[in-house]
Amino acid sequence: MLNKTILQFARTWALPLLAVLFLASCQKMGPVPPPWKNQAKKKTIWEVASSDGRFSLLKAAVARTGLVPALNDKKANLTVFAPTDDAFRAAGFRTVSDIAKAPVDVLKAILLYHVVGDEVFAAEIPQASNTPVPSLNGQPLYVTRTSAGNVFINGVKVIIADIDCSNGVIHVVDRVLIPAPGNIVALASGNSNLSFLVAAVIRAGATGTDVAAILSSDGPFTVFAPTNQAFAAAGLTSVEVINNADPAFLLNVLAYHVIAGARVFSSDLVDGADVPTFQGSTLEISLGSGARVKGNANATASNITITDLLATNGVVHVIDQVLLP
Known part of the structure; x- marks a missing residue:
């Protein structure tokens, strides 16, 4: 009988009272923020x-x-x-x-x-x-x-x-981001390993087309820049040889290394893509163990040895062959 009385009291008064006290304490405490909000x-x-x-x-x-x-x-x-x-x-x-x-x-x-x-x-x-x-x-x-x-x-x-x-x-x-040192011509001029490229750009200007002025303009441009060793392997073995080369030949070849109107970073390269150049012909991109670019008249593709050198008017990728249209 006593147990029934206690149970009835709990149902009638105790449990509702506990619920009221619990709700009141929650209202005082306020919502607990999740730990990541702290x-x-x-x-x-x-x-x-x-x-x-x-x-x-x-x-x-x-x-x-x-x-x-x-x-x-x-x-x-x-x-x-x-x-x-x-x-x-x-x-x-x-x-x-x-x-x-x-x-x-x-x-x-x-x-x-x-x-x-x-x-x-x-x-x-x-x-x-x-x-x-x-x-x-x-x-x-x-x-x-x-x-x-x-x-x-x-x-x-x-x-x-x-x-x-x-x-x-x-x-x-996983790489340090380097601010642009200047436009593409300034970037190449500041790199001793690209001095043959700079000489070729200047010599090509003898055609009446000021290549240096073009590559210094707003752009944007993407340039595949052959190293001095790449020029030497193509028969252009010194600045003196380049200064005596046919400027029309140099203009045609240099224009083939330029993509006009876009910054093409390494992350934008697509395997198997044919990329139109400033010269008019296309280059072929391949992405396997490393990024490579091939000219139409090249027997093999050139390795892109340094990617994503930023200029104020574009981006430069260093390559180990001269690209031939």
């Missing part, structure tokens, strides 16, 4: 990068250039394309000592070229090729997101996307 638990971009062993050279470069406060600013809203240590080594910064020897202004310009002044996650990037996005360096980055969701910056693939930080987001890249 910004206080996130690290800043600097804290993430400086504590990750993959970014020791980036850490040294940021410290040397005085950019720690900017990347540690909790009120900032940034996107950083962070090169790994392997990326810095490939760019010639093999050790922290190399970072310490680099001119601060040059290093700072390079680092700022990796930063966008807004937080942009991978899914927010437009699905398009080479969308210009201003960097904190002042020069644009060219951002691509493919239909498969892959992201490329100036042809360089983002290997890890969306590391969420309290003051922005980090995307990891």
Whole structure:
């Protein structure tokens, strides 16, 4: 009898009273936010990068250039394309000592070229090729997101996307992004391994077509640039030989190395594609163990040995053969 009385009391008063007390306590506490919404638990971009062993050279470069406060600013809203240590080594910064020897202004310009002044996650990037996005360096980055969701910056693939930080987001890249040193002619003139190409451009101007002026104009252009060794293998063994070559022949050959009206980064190359050139004929692209390009009269394809050298008016890919139409 007593048990029945207790059970009846519970049903009538105790259980409803507990429910009221529970609801009241929930109203006082408010909703509990999911842990990923708690910004206080996130690290800043600097804290993430400086504590990750993959970014020791980036850490040294940021410290040397005085950019720690900017990347540690909790009120900032940034996107950083962070090169790994392997990326810095490939760019010639093999050790922290190399970072310490680099001119601060040059290093700072390079680092700022990796930063966008807004937080942009991978899914927010437009699905398009080479969308210009201003960097904190002042020069644009060219951002691509493919239909498969892959992201490329100036042809360089983002290997890890969306590391969420309290003051922005980090995307990891495996190459250092180098700002354009000038237009295509300026870029080639500053590279001692392309001095024969520069001589050929100047000599071709004897036809009355100012090739140097064309390649210095707004463009954009994509140029497959043969090295000095490539010119020598084609019989143009010195600047003196080039200066005595038929300028009409050089004009025809040089025009065959130029794609007009587009920046074609390595990420834009399509296997088996026939690419129209400024000369009028096409080049054949092949992508196997590495990117290659073949001229119609070449017996074999040329290797693209260095990709995606950015100029203010286009992009240059270095090749190891002269392409023949």
